[in-house]
Amino acid sequence: MPPLIDQSRCIGCGVCMEICPMQVFRPNKETRRPEVTYGDECWHCNSCVLDCRQQALSLRIPAPFMMLHVNASELEPGRR
Amino acid sequence: MLNVQRILDTDILIVGGGIAGLMAAICAGEQGIATIVAEKAHVRRSGSGATGNDHFLCFMPEIQKITLKEMINEMMAGQVGPWHDTLLTKVFLERTAEMVHRWHSWGINMKPFGPDYVYMGHAFPDRPRMYVKYDGHNQKEILVKKAKENGALFLNHHPVTDLLAEDGRVTGALLMDVREDEPRFTLVRAGAVIMATGCSTRLYPNSMTPAMLFNSGFCPSCAGGMASAYRIGARLVNMEHPYTHAGTRYFARCGKATWIGVYKYPDGRPIGPFVRRPDREIGDNTSDVWKSVFADLMANGTGPAYLDCTEASPEDLEFMRQGMISEGLTSQLDYMDREGIDPARHAVEFGRYEPLLFGRGLEIDETGSTNIKGLYVAGDPIGNFRSGIAGAVTWGWISAENASRHVKEAELSERAREDPLIAARLALYEKLLRRENGAPWQEFNIALQQLMNDYCPPAPRVRSETLLRAGLKYMGDLRAHALRDMAAPNSHTLMRGLEVLDLVDLGEAVMTAARERRETRVQHIRSDCPFTSLSDGEKFINVELKNGRPVTSWRRRRML
Numbered sequence A: 001m002p003p004l005i006d007q008s009r010c011i012g013c014g015v016c017m018e019i020c021p022m023q024v025f026r027p028n029k030e031t032r033r034p035e036v037t038y039g040d041e042c043w044h045c046n047s048c049v050l051d052c053r054q055q056a057l058s059l060r061i062p063a064p065f066m067m068l069h070v071n072a073s074e075l076e077p078g079r080r
Numbered sequence B: 001m002l003n004v005q006r007i008l009d010t011d012i013l014i015v016g017g018g019i020a021g022l023m024a025a026i027c028a029g030e031q032g033i034a035t036i037v038a039e040k041a042h043v044r045r046s047g048s049g050a051t052g053n054d055h056f057l058c059f060m061p062e063i064q065k066i067t068l069k070e071m072i073n074e075m076m077a078g079q080v081g082p083w084h085d086t087l088l089t090k091v092f093l094e095r096t097a098e099m100v101h102r103w104h105s106w107g108i109n110m111k112p113f114g115p116d117y118v119y120m121g122h123a124f125p126d127r128p129r130m131y132v133k134y135d136g137h138n139q140k141e142i143l144v145k146k147a148k149e150n151g152a153l154f155l156n157h158h159p160v161t162d163l164l165a166e167d168g169r170v171t172g173a174l175l176m177d178v179r180e181d182e183p184r185f186t187l188v189r190a191g192a193v194i195m196a197t198g199c200s201t202r203l204y205p206n207s208m209t210p211a212m213l214f215n216s217g218f219c220p221s222c223a224g225g226m227a228s229a230y231r232i233g234a235r236l237v238n239m240e241h242p243y244t245h246a247g248t249r250y251f252a253r254c255g256k257a258t259w260i261g262v263y264k265y266p267d268g269r270p271i272g273p274f275v276r277r278p279d280r281e282i283g284d285n286t287s288d289v290w291k292s293v294f295a296d297l298m299a300n301g302t303g304p305a306y307l308d309c310t311e312a313s314p315e316d317l318e319f320m321r322q323g324m325i326s327e328g329l330t331s332q333l334d335y336m337d338r339e340g341i342d343p344a345r346h347a348v349e350f351g352r353y354e355p356l357l358f359g360r361g362l363e364i365d366e367t368g369s370t371n372i373k374g375l376y377v378a379g380d381p382i383g384n385f386r387s388g389i390a391g392a393v394t395w396g397w398i399s400a401e402n403a404s405r406h407v408k409e410a411e412l413s414e415r416a417r418e419d420p421l422i423a424a425r426l427a428l429y430e431k432l433l434r435r436e437n438g439a440p441w442q443e444f445n446i447a448l449q450q451l452m453n454d455y456c457p458p459a460p461r462v463r464s465e466t467l468l469r470a471g472l473k474y475m476g477d478l479r480a481h482a483l484r485d486m487a488a489p490n491s492h493t494l495m496r497g498l499e500v501l502d503l504v505d506l507g508e509a510v511m512t513a514a515r516e517r518r519e520t521r522v523q524h525i526r527s528d529c530p531f532t533s534l535s536d537g538e539k540f541i542n543v544e545l546k547n548g549r550p551v552t553s554w555r556r557r558r559m560l
């Protein structure tokens, strides 16, 4: 579940743990580095992505959240 | 054994460091009043305004060329709807311009388009505009800095679990530190408390993704916050009226007014009468007037409804993109970019979201005060007023002005240290924390949502005496089950579990008020009372706890 931490970039500063409004990240018991612990509580607000200075974070949007869309050219009279 | 590990004293305790809470802290600080801001998450990025907003409702008659009365009429006709005591609307409107100037002077860009304020969006053609379009992407950063400069003490990751009161006045609150797995508790004694906990989500099943508890248009962490005030006797109002927002499907997010397009049927006909081509000046107000439009189109088979932006000019599309950044919609933008969803080519489906408690909740008077002495409310949890960001900003300020006055006379309670509620609540939390083989909080949140959805649904589905009576019985059963079976093995799950217990209290209040309103009105449809009563619309229903049970009473709407 979202978000994803790119371990090659993460320096374990803990900003994401501190600011995430849902407490999605919790510290690893041994290393104290952030881990995605409550991923299904993510609100996809993007705060972690915006505030991570290492650009180590990205959001994966789960399939049920897909944004439904069509080609606007299909919205034509006569094409019911 | 859980116990209180520290006691802090302050003049004003602010519950929730969202937009309203931070404004309250800044205002009180300017007057030399000591504040503690107890925030469930972290003030920098918490609440519905975490990453930005872009429409600020504001009364500036010299720019708008309208009277106060006309402005109020316009508000009632549009998104806000008729659930205000318009006396409060007046008090609010008279202070909005000052708030906008303040924000601009602090560094939140209220004039992103040149030397003047620009009114735009959420409007009817040829009618007055009400919203100043602004760039709020950095609003929380600026407010936090300002509140800190003004001496506020932030307790981040400290949700308030309970308020304390004696002899009809508030005395303080119990806070749970959720930074470590083992929760720790702080008692704050205060002369006044300002509830600024945001709107309550997660009461109804998610309208589009029922399997996902956290896919809400508004911040899902603000669930149940107002219940602690209700439990010490604060009155709720307008609980029976469902408020439903709308937006993109299935990625739920508020901010629909930032999109510049026309709502259309699948055959391309516009749904509403207001615009034929995308218009950045007014937007498309269809869903603010026909509040159930998206659900109705699905129910009657003529849907789905699309928002079509393709006829907007390239400049307008770029303008919209910038607006989405100001509005804090960057996660949605990133997603659309990744998936190749392009408003220049694609029409995006819109849907109606589930009801939430936004502008339904705690009742205030013109000073922001509840019926409990020293207890004030600001922002989304106010029940007899609603106006998004502008409401949060302005009532944050007004409530703090009045609370600051109040605390000059108020003395801290000695008895608060020994309040028997503290021991009783800690004993409950201990049980939830240590229970073995118990059930996770999610089970009870889902069960609550089932009950709300089946026995107290919003329009187009119906409510009735028999449904609501049954619903209330089952709600009591659910609370008993939760208290008997819920296990929350660490501070995080305990926080979520307590949110659910708060939501059960509020759900019961919603059902109780819905049962009392024996008429049909907007999204409250009673199959057994299909008429809309002429006089009852001018009367509001209060719910308050008496001897542990929700009790209703009627009062006149306080009109200008």
Ligand SMILES: Cc1cc2nc3c(=O)[nH]c(=O)nc-3n(C[C@H](O)[C@H](O)[C@H](O)COP(=O)(O)OP(=O)(O)OC[C@H]3O[C@@H](n4cnc5c(N)ncnc54)[C@H](O)[C@@H]3O)c2cc1C
Pocket: B015, B016, B017, B018, B019, B020, B021, B038, B039, B040, B041, B046, B047, B048, B049, B050, B052, B053, B054, B055, B056, B057, B158, B159, B160, B161, B196, B197, B198, B199, B217, B218, B219, B221, B222, B223, B225, B253, B254, B255, B327, B328, B329, B378, B379, B380, B381, B387, B388, B389, B390, B392
């Ligand atoms: C994407 C989006 C766009 C929006 N755009 C607009 C717009 O353009 N114009 C507009 O008018 N409105 C807009 N809104 C609505 C607006 O953001 C809210 O009305 C506003 O943020 C409300 O402020 P508040 O202070 O009442 O609540 P919030 O800012 O949500 O703050 C509530 C705070 O209380 C905290 N809290 C909750 N419970 C507890 C507890 N028990 N103990 C301690 N703390 C607690 C929360 O963590 C949070 O920090 C938008 C909302 C969203 C989500």
